[in-house]
Amino acid sequence: MHSDQHYLTPLFEPRAIAIIGASEKPDSIGATVVRNLLDGGYEGRLHCVNPRHQRIFGLPALASIEAVPERVDVAVICTRAALAPDLVQDCGRAGVRCVVLLSAGFGETGPAGAQLEQATLAAARRHGIRLLGPNCLGLLRPGRNLNLSFAHGGALPGTVALVSQSGALCTAILDWALPNKVGFSAVVSLGAESDIDFGEALDYLVSDPRTECIFLYIEGIRNARRFMSALRAAARIKPVLVIKAGRHPAGEQAVVSHTGARLGDDDVFDAALRRAGVVRLRTLGQMYATASALFFHFHPRGNRLAIITNGGGPGAMAADHAADIGIPLARLSPQTLERLDQALPAFWPRANPIDLIGDANPARYGAALAACLKDDGVDGVLLMLTPQAMSDPTQAARVVIEVSRGQHKPLFTCWMGEEQVREARLLFRGAGIPTFNTPEPAVDMFAHISAYYRNQQLLLQAPAAMSDDHAPPDLDTARQVVEAALTLGQGILDDDSTRALLWAFHIPVGDPAPARHADRALRVGMTRDPVFGPAITLEPGPGSEPGRDRVVALPPLNDFLVADMLGSDTIARRLKHLPTKALTAVLLRLSEMVCELPWLREVVIDPLRVDDQGAVAAGARITIAPLPPRAGPYDHMAIHPYPSQLSFCFRAANGQTVSIRPIRPEDADMEQHFVQGLSNESRYFRFLNSIRELSPAQLVRFTQIDYDREMAFLALADEAGSPREVGVARYAANPDGESCEFAIVVADDWQGTGLGHRLMEILIDTARQRGMSYMTGEFLTENSHMLKFVADLGFTLSHHPDDPGLRCGILDLKAPRSCA
Template identity: 50%
Template sequence: MGANLPDRHYLTPLFEPASVAIIGASARTGAVGAVLVQNMRAAGYRGALFGVNPKHRRVQGIPCFPTMDQMPQRVDLAVIATPPATVPQLIVECGLAGVRAAVIITAGFGETGAAGARLERATLENARRHGVRVIGPNCLGIMRPDLGLNATFAKGNALAGSLGLVSQSGAVCTAMLDWARPNKVGFSSVVSLGGSSDIDFGEIIDYLVNDPKTEHILLYIEGVRDARRFFSSLRAAARVKPVLLMKVGRHPVGSRAAVSHTGAIVGSDDVFNAAVHRAGVVRVSTIGQLVAAAQALSAHVRPRGDRLAIITNGGGPGVMAADRAADLGIPLAGLSGTTLQSLQAALPENWSQGNPVDLIGDADATRYRAAVGACLADEQVDGALVILTPQAMTEPTEVADAVIAVARGHSKPVLACWMGEAEVAAGRGRFVDAGLPVFRTPDPAVETFAHLSSFYRNQRALVQVPGPLAMRSPPDVDAARLIIDDVLAEKRSVLSEIESKAVLAAFGMEVAKTMVVHSAHEAVLIAGELGYPVVLKVDSPDITHKTDAGGVLLNLNNAQAVRAGYQQILDDVARNRPQARISGVAIEPMSVRPNGRELMVGVIRDPVFGPAIAFGAGGVAVEVHRDRAVALPPLNSYLVAELIRGTRIAQLLGPFRKMPAIKMEALESVLLRVSEMVCELP
């Protein structure tokens, strides 16, 4: 086992232990220490197994010792299930005994408050001092089914397979395991991270990407502590293996629950999405989608494209599937002339004559076999969804056998949807036995195909390596940095409008000429120099949303309007924001573009992933429309185009009704310059 593997990876003692000690081993029914021993024995662990409990010499047939220093041999992995107050010292004893990895099942640490956080810090300090790597605390444990390692308190054992499951929630692990066994889905590893005080996702992924037993990686995430390592490990893994993840805490209430559960930092969900997409990883939204993806990956469903053929014996379910495909941006395959001829010869003349392929309600196994075979042979098809509804003339089990036989002769993925229950249960079971993904309704089947096909689309984002903006004028980074340094020296955290525009101009972005005035008379003089119409805006370090404070007036066409507008801004801001400091009023030319589109480009500083670039619809209702896409810098032309396509406003940037298309190269230039600015001035 792992005795001769310590040089392969520093987590080998955790994943390939030649010996395991259960600290807190017990014979008491219902005790966690008792369940751990039972699970290890039931799984058939082939290494040396010991208990640690001063009250026993043997526990459930395994030798038991009072302390770690009395072990007859060095132990690779310690599994701790004792009260939280005992854990810091137990880690010391493990380290002195040569233990290199520990799984802390015990709860009652950082997730419970200040006292628990102190215990967690002490545990981690002792672990680092003595060279012990820790999973947990407050976790389910770890499984390696092919080794017979079940160091968890889950009920039952997992089947051996190719899926690596890593989860911050033990409950998600147990639910997945309970579903997986009757569906014949197996795992290479199941790791419950719990509080992740030491070992986090990044290190586990780093091990699994090099593990030949793991072909696919599934992640359930509530928060990430080490974003740099996490992101790096995701990129490395996604280059060679499909990685799918589910992250919760998408909304504030969920984020608070995630923090209370794991103590992890939860950043912006938009930025997290951008990070995992850039890493070439696929994100799912629900546990149902994660389960469906696990089933499909276990069946080695790996579509190389997203063109889907739908074969059905009912028009309604075919339309359902087509609608869901459209929702997800999955194109229905355009069937070739050869395929249409084959279908014409094999199907009744009143078949649907296209995709979805409606075989009509009396379709039998022969008809299904011909249709599925013809579609899979078509080079314009990347995968097939086969739907059956119970009909008097259709035998669901015979059809299942026919579809399975055809699928085995092709490399393209086949997903089945046997709708109903009693009449189709046996047929559904045939797919489970054959290792093919089967669903009860069309929507999850289409979603699964979409998720798995998007893995290959995301590979394009993964391989993007933006270079310097060689064909553009170099930015004046020093000038921009001086402005920012001066602002920081004044202990300010927000640039004024004048300062902001100066920084943008230093990076080659075109900005409106803006001046700050301190009297109505001065405003009139400057307006005359700039030319009418003009815009007035309050200049205040305390006001971000100027319109809300009454601090913006547009399209002022003459001196009288400017004079009155200057005083109106001062009065309105004083009334709406009486505590705000006012540095003056900014004046600039009014940009009048009848066919212009109002857009927003911004930079978000995420607490986990750092700076990110946001793009979308602009204007005063930007928060209401919430039309934005987010990308991580650095960007190149491909990534900029992808960022723009991720918004609803993208549909209005081309020719629309009587409006001409915008200058896309100018928009691309702005986004590339912002990316450059963020990289130079993080």
């Protein structure tokens, strides 16, 4: 029920391009862009616009964009910034779809530049033009021979997409990539992100068949909710790696002066990336090394590392670095130890690192690797070799490669030295096994891969704002406390109000007298990050420096997410002798408080005493502030909670009661069985093709949704004590933020029961409550039943402008309801 073409396709796949400010002047932006397109073999139509020239590089030069004899997909503006608003206005009159604004001199220069940027953006929006930039390098699509940038030199085709706020970083990566034979599906320089931002670029790349993995270089975030929404959606389908500048004060200042984007606390940014299922790296070298290992060969599952070495010293170096960065060494199983006993000398240490002894031959490497690969307690293996008198580095490499065939555990090698191991390294690279000169970067790569696995588990979590596992909080009392304080003009709650608020969420409040055991006291709270909003914090209590060892997570939380917090290396040692059940309960209650009370600006419980009797807040400070006008229930949060309140029961015309609720990630199997059980006709009418089942990417996209910009309601009937999906209705918001596209399908044996009508009622009401103005859909002309169904709901039908086999439907959500 939707068009297959993405709305940014004209930008990424342009058939006609105009260069405004084209030139032959050496080293000018206008000349570089034209030459890049010509030299790169661009196969579309290219128009040069410059009233002061007759021809440019052999092409006719036109006086204005309006003189171009066809409607172009992309216009590239290479002139000075002051001309941009008028030129974009001209582009609008000429029917241009997208503008790439390469010029600098806008918001990054101060108030006058910001005013100029707003005028340019206003002109683009008046004509429905999408704008990339300003102050950007441009766009490259090597597989389409498209170099729409002023970078010197092009890029090789590949499967990696790079999206960056920094054009300079793009040029550095492109310069590095060519001699290293690294190719790209797309390179997108966002610049100031006045219009097209990370979210929309990610949205396109997720649907791009040329792209297998995505790299992001981030300096700051302008819209945290939209960024998180797009990032989480992308990471569900394709691996995403992130490098972020501004980790330290000097870097932060450089970022602010470069892009003007907002910066928040670095550990909060880390927490956001973990919840988005992506991996943060520190260097470009780590980015490419991790991509080669993670995205094409390995299926990571944990962080327990086995080290195999023929030298005790290098093995100890690797083990030390693993301990430094929080990677545990795997505990070898009795079966593994037995296998190793049979293959290694009797005096081997029987420990991890597995020391094969200095005279290790290739067979020992093969036997040790095979034993570790069979051990379920081993998540990855690092093999190390130092050339010694009895070593055969090349043959040992061949054995390792042979034993590893068909295995999917992360595997890394560190053949130390240079001349004697050169051929072995070439063999490893040819087999797709990452190889290093020293152990530390190998351990770092394993840490990144295991982090990717862990973060993907965090991504799957879809907690509700409030849990059903305990007594609900007294929301009425809590809101009365906050509203009374705001009425009195209080920004900080007094002691009585603080205690009342904590008790309303079942957080015990106790005596503020000093604790007998300081090591049983923690500091728990909520901070309001300027980018990502509320963040739950946990750190050691008395005697520790505030903020130094804190663990951060974005709400809403559930048991799994709290366990991830408590398992962090920075806090786990402090919790070793503390009961965590009571602490978990407090963190969950605090998460509920943060979700349901958007007035909260800061919460500090210090100390929180934890012992066998439970957890007690012995001191607390709560800061509040009024809400902005027209604030929605969860607008203050970067991640929208699972909307458990949108659950309903419906008695169908066949007499059966159906439960209707929003979809969850764990519904994937049920969704697949539902689609497989549809008749051929129902599948064809729903998907406009003859699919038999959902692809893995479709299944993820349909079940792991962002409740802020889309919604899917499942209808579940009880069959023999198990739920069966019998219908689903969904909508997804369009880029304009005002309209959404819907789809619905009901099981064949449930059609005619009124279920479809009830699902649509709920879907329409939800879209209306979310502020949508219109709901749209596309239907096959031959699907007369659906056409009548949507007409009865109030949709206005029209012929599709491009496909006579389709009809378009639109429902005005601002108008009074026309359905029963």
